[in-house]
Structure formats: structure tokens, C-alpha cells
Amino acid sequence: MWIFRRYILLVLWLAIADFLFAQEPDTSFTSLNEIVVSAKPVLDYKSQTKPLSSLDEYMEKMTNVGLIKRGNYAWEPMLNSMASERIAVTIDGMHIFGACTDKMDPVTSYVEVSNLKEINVSSGQSGASSRPSIGGSVDLVRNCHEYTSSGWSGAVNFGAESNASLVSAGAKVKYANHLFFTEANFMFRNADNYKAGKNTLVNFSQFTKHNASLTAGVKVAESQTLTASLIVDNATNIGYPALPMDVSLARAFITSLEHTAKAISPAIEAWNTKVYFNTLKHIMDDTKRPNVAIHMDMPGNSETYGLLSNAIVNVKKHKFIFGISGYYNRSLAEMTMYPKNPLEKPMFMFTWPDIRTLYLGLNTKDHWMINAHHHLNYSLHAGFQQNKIADEKGLQSMEIFYPKASPTKNRFLYGLQAGYTFEKNGFEVTFGSGYGERAPSVSEGYGFYLFNSFDKYDYIGNPDLKNEKSVDANVGFVYRNNKVKVNVNGNYFHIFNYIIGAINPALSPMTIGATGVRQYTQLPFAQIANANLELSYKPIWNLAFKGLFSYSYGTDNKQAYLPLIRPFSFRFNVNYTIKSFDFEVATEGAAKHYAYSENYGETATSAYAILNLSAGYKLLLPQYQLYVKVGVENIADTYYTTYADWNHIPRRGRNFFVSLSFVFDKTNRCH
Amino acid sequence: MKRILFMAFAVLLLAVSSCKKENNNKASETEDLTQIQEVSNANFSVEIWGVKSGFETGYNDIYFRVKDKTSGVYLQDASLSWYPEMHMMSMSHSCPNSTIAKMNGKQTLYKAYAIFTMATNATEYWDAKIDITKNGEVSTVIPVLNVVASSTKKVASFTGSDSKKYILAYIEPQKPKAAVNDLVLGLFLKNGMGFDAVQNLNIEVDPRMPSMNNHSSPGNENPVFNPSDNFYHGKLSLTMSGLWKLNLIVKNANNDIIGGKAVTQTEDSNLYLEVEF
Numbered sequence: 001m002w003i004f005r006r007y008i009l010l011v012l013w014l015a016i017a018d019f020l021f022a023q024e025p026d027t028s029f030t031s032l033n034e035i036v037v038s039a040k041p042v043l044d045y046k047s048q049t050k051p052l053s054s055l056d057e058y059m060e061k062m063t064n065v066g067l068i069k070r071g072n073y074a075w076e077p078m079l080n081s082m083a084s085e086r087i088a089v090t091i092d093g094m095h096i097f098g099a100c101t102d103k104m105d106p107v108t109s110y111v112e113v114s115n116l117k118e119i120n121v122s123s124g125q126s127g128a129s130s131r132p133s134i135g136g137s138v139d140l141v142r143n144c145h146e147y148t149s150s151g152w153s154g155a156v157n158f159g160a161e162s163n164a165s166l167v168s169a170g171a172k173v174k175y176a177n178h179l180f181f182t183e184a185n186f187m188f189r190n191a192d193n194y195k196a197g198k199n200t201l202v203n204f205s206q207f208t209k210h211n212a213s214l215t216a217g218v219k220v221a222e223s224q225t226l227t228a229s230l231i232v233d234n235a236t237n238i239g240y241p242a243l244p245m246d247v248s249l250a251r252a253f254i255t256s257l258e259h260t261a262k263a264i265s266p267a268i269e270a271w272n273t274k275v276y277f278n279t280l281k282h283i284m285d286d287t288k289r290p291n292v293a294i295h296m297d298m299p300g301n302s303e304t305y306g307l308l309s310n311a312i313v314n315v316k317k318h319k320f321i322f323g324i325s326g327y328y329n330r331s332l333a334e335m336t337m338y339p340k341n342p343l344e345k346p347m348f349m350f351t352w353p354d355i356r357t358l359y360l361g362l363n364t365k366d367h368w369m370i371n372a373h374h375h376l377n378y379s380l381h382a383g384f385q386q387n388k389i390a391d392e393k394g395l396q397s398m399e400i401f402y403p404k405a406s407p408t409k410n411r412f413l414y415g416l417q418a419g420y421t422f423e424k425n426g427f428e429v430t431f432g433s434g435y436g437e438r439a440p441s442v443s444e445g446y447g448f449y450l451f452n453s454f455d456k457y458d459y460i461g462n463p464d465l466k467n468e469k470s471v472d473a474n475v476g477f478v479y480r481n482n483k484v485k486v487n488v489n490g491n492y493f494h495i496f497n498y499i500i501g502a503i504n505p506a507l508s509p510m511t512i513g514a515t516g517v518r519q520y521t522q523l524p525f526a527q528i529a530n531a532n533l534e535l536s537y538k539p540i541w542n543l544a545f546k547g548l549f550s551y552s553y554g555t556d557n558k559q560a561y562l563p564l565i566r567p568f569s570f571r572f573n574v575n576y577t578i579k580s581f582d583f584e585v586a587t588e589g590a591a592k593h594y595a596y597s598e599n600y601g602e603t604a605t606s607a608y609a610i611l612n613l614s615a616g617y618k619l620l621l622p623q624y625q626l627y628v629k630v631g632v633e634n635i636a637d638t639y640y641t642t643y644a645d646w647n648h649i650p651r652r653g654r655n656f657f658v659s660l661s662f663v664f665d666k667t668n669r670c671h
Numbered sequence: 672m673k674r675i676l677f678m679a680f681a682v683l684l685l686a687v688s689s690c691k692k693e694n695n696n697k698a699s700e701t702e703d704l705t706q707i708q709e710v711s712n713a714n715f716s717v718e719i720w721g722v723k724s725g726f727e728t729g730y731n732d733i734y735f736r737v738k739d740k741t742s743g744v745y746l747q748d749a750s751l752s753w754y755p756e757m758h759m760m761s762m763s764h765s766c767p768n769s770t771i772a773k774m775n776g777k778q779t780l781y782k783a784y785a786i787f788t789m790a791t792n793a794t795e796y797w798d799a800k801i802d803i804t805k806n807g808e809v810s811t812v813i814p815v816l817n818v819v820a821s822s823t824k825k826v827a828s829f830t831g832s833d834s835k836k837y838i839l840a841y842i843e844p845q846k847p848k849a850a851v852n853d854l855v856l857g858l859f860l861k862n863g864m865g866f867d868a869v870q871n872l873n874i875e876v877d878p879r880m881p882s883m884n885n886h887s888s889p890g891n892e893n894p895v896f897n898p899s900d901n902f903y904h905g906k907l908s909l910t911m912s913g914l915w916k917l918n919l920i921v922k923n924a925n926n927d928i929i930g931g932k933a934v935t936q937t938e939d940s941n942l943y944l945e946v947e948f
Contacts, residue, residue, distance in 0.1 A: 293884075294882065294883070335911075337882075337883070337911075337913070339882035339913070339914070340882065341882065343822075344882060344913065344914045344947070345912065345913055345914065345947055345948070346912070346913065347880070347882065347883065347911050347912055347913030347914075348849075348911055348912040348913070349849060349910065349911035349912070350849075393848065393849060393850070396848055396849065396850030396851070397849050397850060397910065399850060399851055400850065400851055400888060400889060400890050400908040400910060401889065401890070403851070403890070448910075449910065506889060507889055508885075508886050508887040508888070508889075509884075509886065510883060510886045510910060510911070512883060512884045513884075
């Protein structure tokens with residue numbers, strides 16, 4: 001149980017067919033819930049403050065998850081105070097690597113909440129099954145289909161927000177019978193520049209996004225299905241107010257074909273095999289910015305081919321998962337700068353010199369229910385990774401910094417983890433530990449003059465970096481009864497060979513306005529700790545109080561603070577339900593960020609708190625449901641910024657929102 | 672057995688035919704070169720070839736072929752000498768150049784270099800007096816060489832702090848890459864109407880990109896004199912394509928500055944060369 005309890009499952013209830021048979025048909029197009037995976041998901045529309053919010057806004061409410069904001073779009077998720085390089089973000093287990101050298105397109109920016117069923121977050125090594133990571137993994141799980149209903153279903157959704165004139169509109173339609181289903185889903189979002197508190201306009205914060213997905217499945221045999229899926233995500237005219245450049249196009253094609261076999265034998269519960277391909281294109285744009293020192297084009301491409309296969313095997317009290325995972329990624333990014341003097345030739349460089357990454361790994365997990373009170377789980381994984389500089393010119397450029405640079409680099413990556421849970425009479429105690437390794441990211445290994453607008457340094461990759469290694473430990477305590485729930489948990493990561501950029505005063509910056517050059521190097525160690533306290537109190541059935549308090553701490557080997565570590569922060573909600581209406585008062589805030597990293601360009605952020613209100617109404621008829629939600633965020637129009645706001649761009653000010661969801665379901669249960 | 676013999680024969684035939692090709696195909700003599708001009712006298716016709724379609728200020732590799740007009744055969748054993756000369760309004764002068772030598776591995780191709788210090792204009796022009804010596808007889812042609820200004824600064828003339836007149840020329844890389852390139856510079860001292868290669872001075876190179884706020888590159892090595900070709904050889908690393916300015920300082924053995932100065936926040940060296948790709 002322990003391992004599953006560590007997953008925080010946020011269920012986005014989109015599978016309309018499913019909810020007919022749920023006990024409480026109380027869902028909407030995009031409601032979100034925190035559940036325990038082993039239990040039947042409880043549909044709780046009321047817990048959703050803003051049903052049509054972006055995936056980023058959903059993730060921001062998750063424990064141990066932080067989001068780095070460079071604008072109003074494509075926030076970069078952090079888990080346990082670790083960002084993209086140290087965590088594995090996947091879509092249904094598929095590896096996708098952002099095509100932007102400046103992390104302007106995290107994987108999460110290429111999907112929509114309407115594509116997803118739930119988000120699995122696993123901390124530390126418990127999530128490192130399909131790709132080695134240090135901080136953990138975030139898997140965005142897509143809708144699945146059970147072949148238990150037939151007929152048509154669908155939904156139409158509309159959301160509007162006063163701030164940034166944000167409009168969200170989407171539709172979905174699904175047809176199913178006992179052998180076949182197909183589902184089409186479309187979502188559109190458009191926002192102008194948003195206003196921060198005190199009526200402050202934040203220029204270059206607009207975006208437009210179209211997302212379409214198509215899924216079709218067929219039952220090829222009893223207990224065997226084949227599912228094909230395609231997501232096309234196309235975002236244009238995206239402003240990044242915290243950065244010196246915007247993005248004219250961020251486009252993804254994400255495809256997969258999956259075979260699932262269930263109940264193969266009494267022991268083999270399921271066997272899933274998936275092949276996938278995705279390609280991303282990302283084009284930065286500075287043509288709309290005033291006073292550009294030098295105009296430049298910075299296109300980036302990332303393609304990934306992959307294979308996943310997992311078998312779930314039950315042997316007595318053990319539930320084993322055996323898996324293989326492989327992928328091949330190609331990352332290529334370049335920069336062309338146009339001198340002011342038109343007679344001079346354009347200046348060109350590869351910023352990611354066609355880096356090929358091949359990964360092949362094996363993993364196994366066991367969840368051992370020793371008895372009703374004691375559970376043990378453990379996992380092991382091992383993988384091989386090869387990086388290759390495929391472009392000869394790229395290698396020659398690297399040789400400027402590393403005369404002995406080799407075009408290929410091979411690594412073996414290992415990890416293991418064990419955890420124990422004891423539960424009795426509403427008390428639950430968990431503790432665990434793990435060891436893991438990761439390879440440097442493409443930027444860390446091979447990036448060429450990548451400008452970081454946060455600390456104003458150009459970064460040069462280092463192909464000779466060793467594996468980063470981490471030992472982590474976690475402990476948790478839960479008490480729950482009918483009215484009260486207390487959850488205290490914490491984790492600690494001791495990271496060896498911690499990869500970070502070190503100033504090389506001998507190097508001259510390339511980017512105009514940069515302070516200097518940092519080369520990726522490794523500290524002997526760094527340490528990161530995260531702690532959370534969750535309190536829930538439900539005095540009567542329709543009134544709930546909930547509080548979440550979080551604190552993180554991170555230092556390097558010289559006790560200097562690491563950048564982007566969350567200060568003490570809190571969230572507090574009161575929910576009240578009466579008949580078809582529900583109401584929520586929520587507040588969130590943070591203490592002053594004292595533990596900032598001066599070395600990496602951070603400055604202190606002040607304490608803040610904001611207040612949000614929302615009210616919802618639902619109309620439930622046998623085949624139709626209507627959900628209406630209105631609310632206001634940041635009522636006081638507070639001007640504030642947090643530790644995770646790149647260059648301290650201010651967050652949104654007062655915002656009124658309304659969302660409407662109309663759901664129809666004309667399916668019948670298959671016999 | 673028959674088959675093996677046949678194969679062996681075929682291979683042999685192939686080898687012979689490819690050999691023949693190399694020997695007889697005159698195009699391969701001037702592969703990758705462009706004929707710039709042809710000049711003749713009563714006995715000989717001299718073809719002048721280059722890497723580009725014309726001459727530019729700075730370092731130029733110049734190739735020659737001489738045809739005997741009576742027999743129509745290209746000479747393989749001629750002795751060629753030359754004197755490139757600038758005819759100005761009031762005076763004439765030469766430029767740093769090499770002797771003309773037969774190229775290794777070529778039958779009829781001869782090569783020299785010249786470092787043209789200025790471009791042809793309406794009233795001033797370059798010519799080259801070429802003497803062809805065959806069987807003890809000397810025959811002369813004097814083609815006019817049209818030299819255009821290079822788009823980048825490839826040669827610098829300066830008067831040193833020692834009051835001597837120097838010429839500093841960019842020679843390699845002719846095909847620069849975003850990589851660590853082999854750098855070759857030529858340094859010459861004016862001696863009367865001619866020039867002597869300088870070997871006892873030191874050259875310091877500070878490559879910068881003027882359009883990138885004077886971005887510079889790591890891994891450069893200052894060129895040092897190499898007696899095999901009388902040029903200075905070093906390393907030039909270029910982090911990207913575009914226009915690079917090679918800021919130069921020439922020093923003597925006592926570390927006194929003869930020419931140029933260090934780059935500062937506000938000023939580049941007054942002695943520089945350029946490379947663009």
C-alpha cells in the first residue's frame with residue numbers, strides 16, 4: 001500500500017462513461033481530486049476551485065510540486081524542489097524532451113487537462129522506473145477506456161476570466177461499443193497580457209493554444225486491447241515577460257500505439273506494451289520586443305522514439321512489476337544572430353549540436369503485503385545511456401572548450417529503493433530510503449552559450465560530467481478518523497556530484513548583456529529537504545477545513561543556499577456545500593524568502609497572502625449535467641511575486657472567472 | 672580459377688585506366704581552381720589561376736601554367752620567376768611574395784603567393800613581370816593584375832614604434848570553421864622596394880566579435896614563427912560564424928610593443944585583421 005499511498009493521484013474526471021456507474025455521478029469535464037489509487041476514485045467536483053484551469057494551475061496545488069513561472073504559460077514543474085533535469089516527466093510513461101534550450105517548453109506544456117485522467121507523482125527513487133531521476137517522477141496519465149459502455153457521450157466547456165481576457169473553450173465527443181471506441185477532444189485557450197496586482201500590466205504575457213487529441217481502441221481478443229493515440233498541440237504567440245525572448249511557435253505531435261493484455265494467467269495480472277514517437281518544434285521570437293540588442297532566431301527540435309513494456313505479476317502476497325524501457329532522442333537547437341550592419345554575415349552556432357540520447361533500462365518493483373498492518377515495497381532499476389554528438393561541427397565547437405571531447409559517452413545508471421508502511425487504527429507510519437543516479441541533461445552536457453536570464457550568465461555544457469547520485473530518505477505519519485486527518489511527511493536528499501554552473505572568469509560571454517560564463521561542473525554534494533503538514537477537519541458532512549503547510553531547504557557543500565527552494569508557504573481552504581451549491585474560501589501565501597541564492601542571481605521575495613472565493617452550481621439529470629462555477633482570485637488585487645517567479649515577474653492580480661460545463665452521456669452498459 | 676584470373680585482370684585494367692586518367696586528364700591539374708587571366712608573348716602563353724575568380728587585397732595563392740605556343744604543350748620543366756609591382760602616381764613598390772615553384776604532384780602547375788597591400792584603382796595598378804626560362808633563354812610577360820578590395824581586412828600595414836614599416840597578413844584559415852582553427856599569419860618588414868619575412872617578433876592575437884559586444888573565445892594560441900614557411904603559426908578558436916576581428920599586438924623580444932595595443936572596454940587595437948564566414 002505504501003508505494004501507492006505515495007502517489008498523489010489527481011484525477012481529472014473526463015471518462016464520462018465511467019461516471020455513470022460511480023456511486024455519485026458528481027463529475028465534470030475537468031474536476032480534480034486527490035485520491036488513494038487502490039480505492040475507487042471518489043468524484044468530487046466541489047474540490048475543484050476552477051474546473052477549466054490549466055494543467056499548470058492544477059499541478060501547483062499538489063504537495064511537493066512547485067512551478068517556475070516565466071510568464072503566463074508553460075510553467076516548469078519542480079518536484080521536491082528539483083526542476084526538469086532532476087525529475088522525469090512523462091505522458092503515459094512516454095518520454096518527451098522539451099525542444100527549447102531555455103526550458104520554455106516543459107513536457108507539461110504540450111498536453112491539456114482534457115487529455116488526462118490523473119497525474120501520478122512519485123517522490124525520489126520510487127518513481128525512477130522508466131527513466132533515472134533524482135527528485136522523482138511525474139506521469140501524466142491519459143484517459144483509458146474499459147469497454148463496458150456503448151453509445152455516444154461528450155461535453156462542451158467554456159471558461160472566461162477577466163484578467164488577461166482569458167478564454168478557454170473545448171469540446172469532446174466519444175463513441176464506444178463493446179469492441180471499439182474512439183474519442184476526439186479539442187481545447188482552445190487564448191489570453192492577452194495579464195495584469196498583476198495594483199492594476200499593473202505585464203507586457204508580453206499573452207498566449208494562444210490549440211490542442212487536439214484523438215484516441216481509438218479496439219478489443220482484439222478477450223482481455224486484449226489495442227489503443228492508438230495522437231495529440232497535436234500547437235501554441236503560438238506566447239509571451240515570456242521574464243525572458244528576453246518570446247515564442248512564435250511551440251508544436252508537438254505525440255503518438256503512441258499500445259497493446260494491453262489482462263488476466264493472462266492467474267499470476268500475470270496485466271501486460272502492457274507501448275511504442276511511441278513524438279516530435280516537438282519550438283521557435284523563439286524577439287521581433288516584438290523593443291530595443292533588442294541583436295535580433296536572433298533560435299529554433300529547437302526534439303524527437304523521441306520509445307518502447308515500454310510492463311508486466312504485473314502476483315505471487316502470493318507479492319505484486320511484482322517487471323518493466324523494460326527504451327528511448328532514442330534527438331535534440332537539435334541552433335541560433336542565428338543578425339548583426340545591425342547588414343553587410344556583415346549572420347552569426348550562427350549550434351546551441352544543442354544534434355545530440356542523440358539512447359537509453360535502455362530494466363526495472364522491477366515488488367509490493368509485498370506482509371499482513372494487514374505491515375507492507376514492504378522495494379524496487380531496482382538499471383539502465384544504459386549513450387550520448388552522441390552527431391554533428392561534426394558540433395563536436396568541433398565543443399573542442400574549443402574540451403579539446404579531448406569525445407563524440408560519444410556511455411553510462412550505466414542504477415537505482416534501488418525500499419519502503420515500509422505500518423498502519424493500524426487510523427494511524428499510519430511510513431519510512432523509506434533510496435539510491436539513484438542520473439545522467440546530465442543535454443544542456444548540462446552539451447549546451448553551447450545558453451543564456452540564463454535569471455543569473456545573467458551564459459552556460460556551457462560539460463561532456464565530461466559524471467553521473468549525479470542521490471541518497472534519499474523519507475518519513476511520514478498519518479492519523480485519520482471521521483472528522484480529522486493529520487498528515488506530516490518529509491524527505492531528505494543528499495546529492496553527490498551535484499551538477500551546477502560555476503563561473504569561469506576566463507571566458508567571455510556571448511550574449512550581449514550577459515555578466516559572464518558559467519560552465520557546468522559538479523559540487524561534491526548538495527542537500528535538499530522538504531517537509532509538509534496537512535490538516536483536515538470536517539465537523540459536519542458539508543463543511544470542511546483544510547490546511548497545508550510546506551517548507552523546503554537546500555544548500556550546497558559550502559552551506560550556501562541553492563536557488564529556487566520554496567520558503568515556508570501555506571494554503572488554507574474552507575468548503576461548504578448546500579443542496580446543489582458549493583462555496584469555497586481559500587487563502588494562500590508564503591513567508592519572506594530568506595534562504596535565497598545570491599550566487600545564482602536570486603534576491604529576497606517578500607511575504608504575501610492572497611484570498612480567493614468561488615461558488616459552484618450543478619444540475620444533474622439522467623443524461624445531461626450542467627456545471628457552473630464563478631469565482632474571484634486575489635480579491636485584494638495584491639501585487640506579489642514568489643520564489644519561483646523567474647526574475648520576480650509579478651503574479652496575476654484580481655481575476656474574476658466563470659466556467660460552464662455541459663456534459664451529455666447516452667451510453668448504456670454493455671452486456 | 673578462370674574467374675579469379677578474370678577478376679584480377681579486371682582490377683588491373685581498372686587500376687591502369689584510373690592511373691591514366693590522373694596522368695592525362697588536364698582538368699585534374701587545375702581542379703578546384705579558376706582561371707583568372709591568360710597573357711602571351713611570341714613564344715609562350717601564361718595562364719594565371721586562383722582559388723577565387725580574381726585577386727583580392729591580402730594573401731593570394733596564385734597558380735601558373737605555361738604553354739609553348741609552337742608545340743601547344745604545357746611546360747613541365749620551366750623555371751619561372753616574377754616581380755609583382757604596384758604602379759602608383761609617384762612611385763612603384765612591390766609586395767610580400769614568394770618565388771614561383773613547381774607544385775608537388777602536379778605536371779604543369781606552378782605556384783606562388785602574393786600579399787597585395789592595396790587594391791587597383793583608376794590611376795594605380797598592379798602588374799607582374801614574369802620571366803620564363805627555358806633552355807637558357809629568358810622570355811617575359813607582364814600581365815596587369817586586377818586586385819579588388821577584400822570585403823574584410825586581410826592585410827595591415829603599419830609603422831612600428833621602431834619606425835620600421837611592417838606588413839601583417841592573414842593567411843589561414845582560408846575556410847574558417849566554428850572550431851579551433853589553425854591560424855597562420857605573415858609578418859614582413861619593408862626593405863627598400865621589397866619585403867623580408869620577420870622572425871624575431873612576437874604576435875599576440877585577441878579575436879573578438881564586434882557585433883557581439885566584443886565577445887571573445889577561449890583556447891587561442893598566439894602564433895609563433897615557423898622557419899619552414901616563414902609564417903607565424905598558432906590556434907584560432909571561433910565559437911560561431913560571423914565577423915571576427917583579430918586584434919593584434921606585435922612585440923619584440925624585450926616585450927616592447929612594436930604595433931597595436933590591448934583591447935579595452937572602449938577601444939580595440941589599432942592593428943587588426945578580420946575573418947568572416
